[in-house]
Amino acid sequence: MSDRHILTAVAWPYANGPRHIGHVSGFGVPSDVFSRYHRMAGDDVLMVSGTDEHGTPITVAADAEGVTPREIADRNNRIIVGDLQSLGLSYDLFTRTTTANHAAVSQEIFLGLLKNGYVFPKTTLGAISPSTGRTLPDRYIEGTCPICGYDGARGDQCDNCGNQLDPIDLIKPVSKINGETPKFVEEEHYFLDLPAFARALGDWLGTRTNWRSNVLNFSVNLLEDLKPRSYTRDIDWGVPVPLDGWRDRPDKRIYVWFDAVVGYLSASIEWARRSGDPEAWRQWWQSPDADAYYFMGKDNIVFHSEIWPAQLLGYNGEGDKGGTPGSYGRLNLPTEVVSSEFLTMEGRKFSSSRNVVIYVRDFLARYDADALRYFIAVAGPENQDTDFTWAEFLRRNNDELVAGWGNLVNRSVSMAAKNVGAVPTPGELTDDDRALLATTSGAFAPVGDLLSRNRQKAAITEAMRVVGEANKYLSDQAPWKLKEDPARRDTVLHTALQAIKDCNALLTPFLPHSSQQVHELLGGTGVWSVAPRVEEVTDLDEGSPYPIITGSYEQGQAVWASTPLAAPGTPLAPPKPIFAKLDPSIVDEEIRRLEEGGE
Numbered sequence: 001m002s003d004r005h006i007l008t009a010v011a012w013p014y015a016n017g018p019r020h021i022g023h024v025s026g027f028g029v030p031s032d033v034f035s036r037y038h039r040m041a042g043d044d045v046l047m048v049s050g051t052d053e054h055g056t057p058i059t060v061a062a063d064a065e066g067v068t069p070r071e072i073a074d075r076n077n078r079i080i081v082g083d084l085q086s087l088g089l090s091y092d093l094f095t096r097t098t099t100a101n102h103a104a105v106s107q108e109i110f111l112g113l114l115k116n117g118y119v120f121p122k123t124t125l126g127a128i129s130p131s132t133g134r135t136l137p138d139r140y141i142e143g144t145c146p147i148c149g150y151d152g153a154r155g156d157q158c159d160n161c162g163n164q165l166d167p168i169d170l171i172k173p174v175s176k177i178n179g180e181t182p183k184f185v186e187e188e189h190y191f192l193d194l195p196a197f198a199r200a201l202g203d204w205l206g207t208r209t210n211w212r213s214n215v216l217n218f219s220v221n222l223l224e225d226l227k228p229r230s231y232t233r234d235i236d237w238g239v240p241v242p243l244d245g246w247r248d249r250p251d252k253r254i255y256v257w258f259d260a261v262v263g264y265l266s267a268s269i270e271w272a273r274r275s276g277d278p279e280a281w282r283q284w285w286q287s288p289d290a291d292a293y294y295f296m297g298k299d300n301i302v303f304h305s306e307i308w309p310a311q312l313l314g315y316n317g318e319g320d321k322g323g324t325p326g327s328y329g330r331l332n333l334p335t336e337v338v339s340s341e342f343l344t345m346e347g348r349k350f351s352s353s354r355n356v357v358i359y360v361r362d363f364l365a366r367y368d369a370d371a372l373r374y375f376i377a378v379a380g381p382e383n384q385d386t387d388f389t390w391a392e393f394l395r396r397n398n399d400e401l402v403a404g405w406g407n408l409v410n411r412s413v414s415m416a417a418k419n420v421g422a423v424p425t426p427g428e429l430t431d432d433d434r435a436l437l438a439t440t441s442g443a444f445a446p447v448g449d450l451l452s453r454n455r456q457k458a459a460i461t462e463a464m465r466v467v468g469e470a471n472k473y474l475s476d477q478a479p480w481k482l483k484e485d486p487a488r489r490d491t492v493l494h495t496a497l498q499a500i501k502d503c504n505a506l507l508t509p510f511l512p513h514s515s516q517q518v519h520e521l522l523g524g525t526g527v528w529s530v531a532p533r534v535e536e537v538t539d540l541d542e543g544s545p546y547p548i549i550t551g552s553y554e555q556g557q558a559v560w561a562s563t564p565l566a567a568p569g570t571p572l573a574p575p576k577p578i579f580a581k582l583d584p585s586i587v588d589e590e591i592r593r594l595e596e597g598g599e
Contacts, residue, residue, distance in 0.1 A: 003044075003289070004043045004044065004289065004290075004291070005043070005044045005046070005283050005284045005287055005289070005290040005291070006035075006038045006043045006044065006045045006046070006284075006290075006291055006292075006293070007045075007046050007048075007264075007268070007284040007285070007290065007291065007292040007293065008031050008034060008035045008038075008045060008046065008047040008048070008293055008295065009048060009049070009264040009292060009293065009294045009295070009334075010027050010028070010031040010047065010048070010049035010089075010091070010294075010295050010296075011026070011027035011049065011294075011295060011296035011297070011300055011304075012049050012050055012051065012052035012097065012260050012263055013027070013049075013051055013052065013080050013084075014051070014052045014055075014057065014058075015051040015052060015053045015058065015072070015073045015076040015077050015080065015096075016057040016058050016061050016072065016076065017061070017076055017352060018076065018079050018080065018083065018359045018360065018361060019080055019083060019084075019359065019360055020350055020352070020357045020358060020359050020360065021343070021345075021358055021359075021360060021363055021372065021376075021388065022342070022343040022344075022345070022350040022357075022388075023297070023360075024084070024087060024089075024360055024372075024376070025340065025343040025376045025380045025381055025388075026295075026296060026297030026298075026339075026340040026342075026343070026381070027049075027295050027296050027297065027340075028084060028087060028089050029087070029089075029372075029373050029376040029377065029380070030295055030338065030340060030376075030377075030380075030382070030454070030456060031047065031089070031293075031295035031338075032047075032087075032088065032089045032090055032509075032512075033373075033377060033451065033456055033509045033510055034293065034295070034338075034451065034454060034456075034509075035047045035090055036090060036508065036509035036512060036529075036558075037448065037451040037452070037509040037560065038452075039090075039553055039554075039556070039558075040505070040508065040509065040558050040559055040560040041448060041452075041560040042559075042560070044283070045092070045553070046092050046268060046271065046281075046284045047090060047091050047092050048091065048092060048093050048094070048095075048264060048267035048268050048271060049091060049094050049095075049263070049264075049267065050093075050094050050095035050096045050097060050263060050267055051073070051076070051077045051080055051081075051094075051095075051096045051097065052097055052256070052260045052263070053069075053073035053077065053096055053097045053098045054097055054098070054237055054238040054239065054253070054256040054259060054260075055137075055139075055235070055237070055238065055256030055257075056137035056139060056140055056235060056237075056256075057139075058072050058073060058237065059235065059236075059237050060140070060177065069237045070098070073096070073098055074546070077096055077546065077547070078547055079361065081094065081534055081547045081548070081549055082361070082534065083359075083360040083361050083364070084360075084532075084549060085532050085533070085534050085549050086360075086361070086364050086369060087360060087364065087369050087372070087373070088369055088370075088373070088512045088513055088531060088532065089532060089549070090512075090530065090531075090532050090551055090553055091532060091549040091550065091551070092271055092550060092551070092553070093267050093268075093270060093271035093274070093548060093549070093550055094267075094548055094549035094550070095263075095267050095270055095546075095548055096546060097239075097259060097260060097263055097266075099266075099270065099539050099540070099541075099542075099546075100539055100540070100541035100542045101266055101269060101270045101273070101539075101540055101541060102239075102259070102262070102263060102266040102267075102270075103239045103240070103259075104266075104541075105262055105265055105266035105269055106239045106254055106258075106259040106262045106266065107239065107240075107242035107254075108326060108327065108328065109262050109265070109311060109315055109326070110190075110231065110241070110242060110254060110258075111242060111326070112314070112315040112325070112326030112327075112328075113192065113231075113311065113314045113315055114190075114243075115323070115326065116314055116315070116317050116319075116321060116322070116323025116324070117193075117321045117323065118192060118193050118196055118197075118310075118314035118319055118321060118323070119190050119191065119192055119193070119231055119314075120190065120191055120193060120228075121188055121189070121190055121191075122188070122189060122190070122191045122228070123186055123187070123188050124166075124186070124187060124188075124189055124191075124230070125166075125168050125184040125185065125186060125187075126167075126184065126185060126186075126187040126189075126234060127141055127155070127167045127168075127173070127175075127182035127183070127184055128182065128183050128184075128185055129175060129177070129178070129180055129182065129183075130180055130181075130182070130183045131178070131180060135234035135235065135251070136155075136167070136175055136177070136182050137155075137233060137234075137235060138154065138155035138156035138165075138166070138167050138233075139154050139155060139156050140155070140175060140176045140177055141154065141155035141167045141170065141173050141174070141175060141176065141182055142154055142155070142170070142173070142174060142176055143155075143167075143170030143171050143172050143173035143174060144170060144171035144172055145158040145160065145161060145163070145165065145170070145171075146165075146169050146170070146171055147161055147163050147165075148160055148161035148163075153165060153170060155167035155170060155173065157302065159299060162218060162221075162222065162301075162302060163225060164225075164227060164229060164302070166230075167182065167184070168184055187234060189230045189231070189232045189233070189234075189252075190230070190231045190232045190241070191228040191229060191230055191231055192228060192229050192230075192231045192258070192307075192310065192311070192314070193228050193314075193319075193321075194226040194227060194228055194229055194306070194307075194310055195226045195227065195228065196314075196319045196320040196321055197226070197309075197310040197313050197314065197319045197320070198223055198226050198320075199320060200313050200318055200319050200320070201223055201306065201309060201310065201313070202220075202223055204309065204313075204333060205219055205220055205223070205305070208336070210336070210453065211336055211337065212338070212339065212383060212454075214298070214339070214341075214383070215298075215301055215305065215337050215338075215339045218298075218301055218302075218305075219301065219302075219305035219306065219337070222302060222305070222306050223306075226306075229307070230255060231254065231255055231258055232246075232252055232253065232254055232255060233252075233253055233254075233255045233256070234251050234252065235251070235253050236250045236251055236253065237253065238253030238254055238255075238256055238259065239253060239254040239259045240252075240253060240254075241253065241254060257303055257307065258307070258311070260303075261303055261304065261307060261308040261311065262311070264294070264308075265281075265285065265328075265331065268281040268284060268285060269281050270540065273540055274537070274540070282329070284332075285328075285331050285332055286329055286330060286331065286332065287332075290332060291335040291336075292332055292333075292334050292335050292336075293334070293335055293336050293338055293454070294308075294334050294336070294337050294338060295338045295339075295340075296337075296338075296339055296340075297339065297340055297341075297342065298339045298340065298341050298342065299342075300339070301337060301339050304334065304337045304339075305334075305337045308334070309333050309334065312331050312332075312333055313333070315328075315331060316330045316331060336454070338454050340380065340381045340382055340383075341381040341382070341383065341384050341385045341386065342381055342385045342386075343376075343380060343381045343385075343386055343387075343388055344385065344386070344387045344388065345357070345358070345387070345388050345389075345594070346387070346388070346389055346390070346591065346594060347387055347389075355594070356594065358590075358594075367397075367580075367582075368513070368514075368579060368580060369513055370401075370510075370511040370512070370513045370514045370579070371393075371396075371397050371401060371579065371580075373510055373511060373512075374396065374397075374400070374401055374460075374510060374511060375388070375392075375393055375396050375397075377456050377457065377460045377510045378396065378400070378457060378460050378461065378464070379392065379396060379457075380457070382455075382456060382457045383457075390586065390587040390590045390591060391587050394582050394584060394586060394587055397579065397581075397582050398581055398582055400464065401579045402577075402579045402580075402581045404464065404467055404468065404471065405464070405467050405503070405507070405579075406577060406578050406579040407471070408467060408470055408471050408474065408496075408500060408503075409500055409504075409518055409521065409575065409578060410575050410577060410578070411474070412474060412493065412496045412497055412500055413497070413500075413521050413522070413572060413574075413575045414574060414575060415479055415480065415493055416493045416497060416572050417572040417573055417574045417575070418574070419486075419489065419490075419493070420490060420493070420572070421571065421572065422523075422568070422569050422570055422571050422572055423494065423497065423522075423523050423565060423566050423567065423568050423569060423570045423572060424489075424490035424491070424493045424494045424497075424568060425490055425494070425568040425569070426490065426491045426494035426495065426568070427487045427488065427490065427491045428491070429491065429495065430491075432473065432476070432477065433491065433492070433495045436469065436470060436473045436495060436499050437495060437498060437499060437502075437562075439466060439469050439499075440466055440469075440470065440498075440499045440502035440503060440506075440562065441502055441562035443462065443463065443466045443502070443506055444502075444505075444506065444560055444561055444562065446462060447459050447462050447463050447506050448560055450462065451509065456510075460507075460510050463503065463506040463507055463510075466502075466503055466506065467503050467507075470496065470499040470500065470503060473495070473496065473499070474492075474496050477492045477496075479492040479493050479496075494565070494568070497522060497565055498564075498565045500518065500522065501522055501562075501563065501565050502562045504518040504519065504522070505558060505559070505560065505561070505562070505563070508528070508529050508558050512529040512531070513529075513531075514578045514579065515528060515529045515558075516528050516529045516531075517578050518578060519557075521572070521573075521575045521578075522565060522566060522572075523565075523566035523570035523571065523572055524557075524566060526557055527555060527556050527557060528556060528557050528558050529556060529558055530551055530552065530553045530555060530556040531551065532549050532550065532551040533549070533550065533551055534547050534548070534549055535547065535548055535550055
């Protein structure tokens with residue numbers, strides 16, 4: 001490992017139901033590609049996240065089913081863990097927000113902010129249901145935005161203009177639960193003093209010149225209208241407020257978004273505790289040389305470029321009011337907020353309630369995980385909204401993965417296995433041979449540079465261009481015509497197999513499942529691309545059971561460089577196709593499923 005520590009902080013999927021492919025195109029695959037690349041490059045990566053399990057949507061779902069919020073969270077946590085592990089997402093720890101450890105860390109951040117004067121009590125107007133008398137959470141109130149006029153704004157934020165709102169601000173507010181006009185009554189809550197961070201946030205954002213322009217511009221614009229934001233909520237499902245007179249109240253909890261972003265820190269601390277070195281997390285959170293990259297969809301930018309940095313600044317004592325760091329010490333701010341745009345489906349916005357959706361588990365039941373990962377990398381919503389269509393998925397799979405990369409591997413290994421039965425012995429290389437190997441070995445620097453800057457679409461496009469060069473070489477050299485010149489045939493095949501080994505390394509961050517297969521087809525042994533695993537654990541403080549995703553990724557052989565092919569004479573077996581060619585009929589079949597609302 002190098003001395004460089006990379007924190008990959010992955011947005012927490014909400015546990016009110018299974019996640020669909022639109023979700024993982026924003027937070028899942030991009031963060032894993034990034035982490036796998038940096039591990040191959042020798043950096044010390046800590047990739048953490050978990051299921052976000054507090055808040056109103058889970059209580060609403062629980063009420064509808066007649067079960068407890070914990071039962072909903074437990075069920076969906078297991079589904080999400082299985083889906084993300086199957087997709088190959090290499091978390092060092094994927095945990096959950098309902099652990100005692102997470103509650104303790106969330107409360108410590110709150111108390112640190114309170115000590116430094118950045119959290120304060122305030123009487124405000126809260127919404128209740130006139131018919132039931134129950135509190136109506138902000139996200140369950142909709143109306144017209146008073147700033148941009150959007151008629152689907154929520155009581156906490158307008159997704160159209162991105163501004164923070166309170167329910168009382170909305171024009172013609174209504175309850176999403178039953179359509180009532182809410183009643184507003186006075187209540188006491190604690191607020192985060194966001195205006196006290198305007199200068200510090202502005203100075204910090206001023207140094208973030210390498211961010212994606214849409215993320216940086218949006219974040220800078222948020223500074224124009226910072227207002228205190230409620231840190232607590234009227235709800236009985238969440239992290240208790242750690243104050244006398246509050247901690248035992250059944251109706252007051254820390255706002256789910258404030259505890260969810262603390263999860264990056266609490267998951268790091270839980271990982272360290274499980275590793276046997278409880279202080280190990282500090283290498284990623286306090287070292288001045290450590291970098292932290294946060295991955296999410298664009299609807300979550302505000303919480304990662306404004307709210308969480310403000311919490312960190314306040315805990316550090318670095319806002320306008322000064323202060324001193326809490327017991328954890330000074331904590332690093334994000335290096336980059338890596339936000340993807342939205343993925344739509346056949347021209348429509350993903351919507352579970354309207355059955356415009358395909359869940360990860362259903363997709364993986366029918367298609368290869370690497371086929372989905374490839375589509376997201378090469379055609380996903382990296383810097384603009386992108387439409388997933390079954391016709392385009394079919395084309396990318398058949399024309400690029402199968403006919404391009406898969407065919408190169410299959411025909412090269414097949415010819416070597418048939419003619420030699422082993423890795424061939426090369427003779428004197430020609431200029432064409434050397435040119436191809438220079439192309440494949442020389443691709444690591446530019447592709448790595450793109451991946452380090454989260455330009456994944458350009459990175460995989462360049463890697464596949466190199467695959468195209470290898471395919472052209474094989475066609476031009478035509479080793480199947482060299483039966484009368486076995487020495488030259490073997491040299492061409494050895495050159496092609498070495499090029500394939502290089503290309504396989506370039507594609508490993510994107511295609512971890514098939515890269516292990518290619519490694520073995522080339523005569524490699526052992527683990528090339530480590531797969532994540534699911535482990536059953538118990539809460540470190542309370543003893544309740546739950547599954548986590550983890551892995552021993554440092555044990556893999558994959559490195560970000562050209563490495564020699566297995567020694568000549570290493571046996572090679574006839575290969576099986578590494579990707580499945582899809583029948584065109586799947587397009588109509590999948591669209592029919594979509595129209596019928598079934599998976």
